[in-house]
Amino acid sequence: MSGTDRLKGRAQARIPDRTQKSAIRAENERVILKAAEEVFAQSGFRGATTGMIADRAGIPKANLHYYFPTKEVLYRRVVEHIFNIWLEAANSFDESDDPVEALTSYIAKKMDISRAHPMGSKVWANEILHKAPVIQDYLETTLREWTASRVAVIERWIASGRIAPIDPQYLLYMIWATTQHYADFNHQIDTLNGGRPLSDAQFEEAKRTVTGIILAGIGAVPPAGLAAAGPPRDAAARNGAAR
Amino acid sequence: MSGTDRLKGRAQARIPDRTQKSAIRAENERVILKAAEEVFAQSGFRGATTGMIADRAGIPKANLHYYFPTKEVLYRRVVEHIFNIWLEAANSFDESDDPVEALTSYIAKKMDISRAHPMGSKVWANEILHKAPVIQDYLETTLREWTASRVAVIERWIASGRIAPIDPQYLLYMIWATTQHYADFNHQIDTLNGGRPLSDAQFEEAKRTVTGIILAGIGAVPPAGLAAAGPPRDAAARNGAAR
DNA sequence: GCTCGATTTGACCATTTGGTCAGGTTTTTC
DNA sequence: GAAAAACCTGACCAAATGGTCAAATCGAGC
Numbered sequence: 001m002s003g004t005d006r007l008k009g010r011a012q013a014r015i016p017d018r019t020q021k022s023a024i025r026a027e028n029e030r031v032i033l034k035a036a037e038e039v040f041a042q043s044g045f046r047g048a049t050t051g052m053i054a055d056r057a058g059i060p061k062a063n064l065h066y067y068f069p070t071k072e073v074l075y076r077r078v079v080e081h082i083f084n085i086w087l088e089a090a091n092s093f094d095e096s097d098d099p100v101e102a103l104t105s106y107i108a109k110k111m112d113i114s115r116a117h118p119m120g121s122k123v124w125a126n127e128i129l130h131k132a133p134v135i136q137d138y139l140e141t142t143l144r145e146w147t148a149s150r151v152a153v154i155e156r157w158i159a160s161g162r163i164a165p166i167d168p169q170y171l172l173y174m175i176w177a178t179t180q181h182y183a184d185f186n187h188q189i190d191t192l193n194g195g196r197p198l199s200d201a202q203f204e205e206a207k208r209t210v211t212g213i214i215l216a217g218i219g220a221v222p223p224a225g226l227a228a229a230g231p232p233r234d235a236a237a238r239n240g241a242a243r
Numbered sequence: 244m245s246g247t248d249r250l251k252g253r254a255q256a257r258i259p260d261r262t263q264k265s266a267i268r269a270e271n272e273r274v275i276l277k278a279a280e281e282v283f284a285q286s287g288f289r290g291a292t293t294g295m296i297a298d299r300a301g302i303p304k305a306n307l308h309y310y311f312p313t314k315e316v317l318y319r320r321v322v323e324h325i326f327n328i329w330l331e332a333a334n335s336f337d338e339s340d341d342p343v344e345a346l347t348s349y350i351a352k353k354m355d356i357s358r359a360h361p362m363g364s365k366v367w368a369n370e371i372l373h374k375a376p377v378i379q380d381y382l383e384t385t386l387r388e389w390t391a392s393r394v395a396v397i398e399r400w401i402a403s404g405r406i407a408p409i410d411p412q413y414l415l416y417m418i419w420a421t422t423q424h425y426a427d428f429n430h431q432i433d434t435l436n437g438g439r440p441l442s443d444a445q446f447e448e449a450k451r452t453v454t455g456i457i458l459a460g461i462g463a464v465p466p467a468g469l470a471a472a473g474p475p476r477d478a479a480a481r482n483g484a485a486r
Numbered sequence: 487g488c489t490c491g492a493t494t495t496g497a498c499c500a501t502t503t504g505g506t507c508a509g510g511t512t513t514t515t516c
Numbered sequence: 517g518a519a520a521a522a523c524c525t526g527a528c529c530a531a532a533t534g535g536t537c538a539a540a541t542c543g544a545g546c
Contacts, residue, residue, distance in 0.1 A: 024513080024523070042373060046290030049503060060525050065505060067523095122372050129365050129372075130285060131430045139434045147435055164459070164466040170452035173432065174421045181420030187374045189416065191382045192390055209413040213460030216407070223407040223462030267493070267543090292533060303495050308535060310493095 029067055032057045037078050041119035044126050045075055072134075079127055079135050082120035083142075089113050090146055099157045099220045104211055107175060111207045114183035121183035147172060164219035171218065178210050272310055275300045280321050284365035288318055288373070315377075322370055322378050325363035326385075332356050333389055342400045342463045347454055350418060354450045357426035364426035390415065407462035414461065421453050 021029075035057035039048045050071050054061040068074035092109040096102045114121055132139055147169075154168035182189065182203075190197050198206065216223040264272075278300035282291045293314050297304040311317040335352040339345045357364055375382055390412075397411035425432065425446075433440050441449065459466040 022513085022522075028523090044287045044289060044369070044373065046287060047373070050505080051503075061504090062506085062525050062527095063523080066525090069505085071504065125368070125372060125427070126287070128428050128431045129368060130287065130290070132434075136434070139431060143431075144435060164455075166456060166467065167448055167452045169435070170449045171456065173424055173428075173449075174453060174456060177420040177424030177428070178417045181416055184368070185371050185416075185420070188371045188382060188386075191375075191379070192387060192412070205410055206413045206416075209410045210417060212407075213409060213414065213417060213457065215460075216462065217456030217458075217460030217466065219459065219466030223460065224409060265492075265543095271493090293535080294533075304534090305495055305497095305536085306493080309495095312535085314534065 025067070028059070028063075032059070032064055032067055032074070033077060033081065036074050037081070037119045037123060040075060040078055040126070041122035045071075045130070050074075076134050078120075078123055082117070082124050083135065083138055085113060085117055085120060086124070087142070087146070093150055093153075097153075099154075099163050099218070100215060102153075103175075103215060103220070107179060107211050107214065108207060110175065110179035111182060111203075111210065114179055114181075114186075115203060118183040118186055121180055125180065125184040162220065166218050171214075175214065178214075182206065268310070271302070271306075275302070275307055275310055275317070276320060276324065279317050280324070280362045280366060283318060283321055284362035284369070287369050288314075293317075319377050321363075321366055325360070325367050326378065326381055328356060328360055328363060329367070330385070330389075336393055336396075340396075342397075342406050342461070343458060345396075346418075346458060346463070350422060350454050350457065351450060353418065353422035354425060354446075354453065357422055357424075357429075358446060361426040361429055364423055368423065368427045405463065409461050414457075418457065421457075425449065 032053065036048075036053045039053045039056055042048075043052070048071075050064055051061050053074070054064040057064065064074075068077070089106070089109040093102055093106040095105050127133070127135055150172065151168040154163075154171065157163045158165050158168075182198075186197070193202070212221075212224045215221040275296065279291075279296045282296045282299060285291075286295070291314075293307055294304050296317070297307040300307065307317075311320070332349070332352040336345055336349040338348045370376075370378055393415065394411040397406070397414065400406045401408050401411075425441075429440070436445070455464075455467045458464040
């Protein structure tokens with residue numbers, strides 16, 4: 001489980017330094033990784049068997065082991081994939097220096113990821129739940145740096161009086177928790193929604209609600225529906241429409 | 244995994260109807276359940292082995308199977324235990340009909356549970372992540388009813404203008420997600436906190452931040468630190484302050 | 487201090503599972 | 517078009533694991 005030691009397997013050294021992998025290999029790896037993501041999400045690292053993954057990918061187990069020497073290597077690849085998607089979303093945080101715009105776009109992006117990649121998010125959640133045996137190094141480097149720099153951004157917002165003085169760290173956790181909840185706990189959400197997944201409209205409403213509560217919660221914008229006395233556009237419009 | 248069929252095992256019928264179980268049995272079950280909660284939280288249902296649980300409980304594996312015939316029975320007992328704690332917290336939602344008081348106390352209670360029972364929360368998260376193979380029935384009955392009734396309460400708050408018109412369902416999800424995050428993702432939080440767990444003071448700050456953002460977010464209270472100028476209540480004052 | 491049910495446990499078993507391997511087939515390269 | 521490399525796969529193996537069992541020990545009531 002250490003993850004630092006590698007290349008002890010035999011197949012590893014067989015790949016020279018060529019950057020170009022054959023089309024067959026690329027396609028098969030893609031199929032296997034997709035299957036692996038689903039099975040790992042559904043069953044966890046331990047619960048997933050290479051047999052299950054191979055079946056779902058439509059290939060014999062021995063073939064899977066031809067491309068990925070061990071279950072652990074395969075799992076690590078899946079987790080790295082998720083983390084890259086997560087990082088991509090992270091960029092939308094910097095789209096603007098305005099808190100309303102930046103947070104709106106970041107939250108929307110994270111919500112969209114939860115909807116588009118629920119499996120990946122679950123794998124990530126599982127990994128953290130089990131103390132990140134495979135990706136602890138990412139947490140301590142990339143994630144730590146990203147978080148620190150965004151905390152700084154939020155602190156500037158506070159200093160310039162654009163949002164209320166809340167602790168940035170806990171605001172970020174709140175955003176992460178809330179957005180990922182729609183992926184990780186989607187089974188619970190579906191069950192409470194009468195056993196059906198949220199419709200597109202419902203999901204958009206959830207997104208609006210989440211964004212609205214957070215923005216209003218940090219004083220970046222007035223709470224929806226209240227403050228109706230003000231000017232025509234902005235909050236007043238939301239009053240009647242919502243719900 | 245269905246959960247509806249039981250009593251097919253042989254050991255089940257051995258327990259008559261007596262309500263009183265021997266002191267030895269009670270104590271051993273307690274120790275085993277505690278160990279099981281930790282191991283299931285750390286490794287998931289599949290990743291946990293009865294051997295690991297027995298070791299942690301300090302008894303031979305065969306002895307564990309004397310008290311709990313199968314791993315599944317043991318797991319179910321653990322999950323039921325968590326669910327009961329969760330339900331207990333749920334009551335604090337009804338402590339007051341005032342949104343500020345009710346939500347403050349509910350959020351505080353849920354945060355405290357995350358801190359006091361992180362293992363239990365993780366087991367629950369794991370269970371939902373894997374589509375609730377064991378507790379689907381709870382989701383469809385108790386949880387569904389509880390949620391519906393609290394949605395109604397929140398709707399009354401909205402109707403009487405005490406909070407902004409947000410969708411109650413998504414507010415609840417937000418509270419659940421955020422509070423449970425401190426248990427389920429505590430490893431990530433610890434890592435971002437320099438590898439150390441949150442101190443009591445930090446945790447209280449987190450609790451305040453979460454409560455503050457949510458209450459302000461739904462317009463139950465002005466955002467901390469802002470809106471200090473205007474009239475005491477009335478959201479209109481917040482309008483200009485923001486942004 | 488005897489009896490009988492409750493408890494304890496080492497040894498054991500069947501199944502599952504990650505991973506290997508030898509030998510075959512296909513694709514690429516020259 | 518043939519040699520080399522890449523790819524494929526049925527059969528197999530050692531280790532791990534959930535669960536069983538028979539025999540031993542303990543404990544409360546008489």
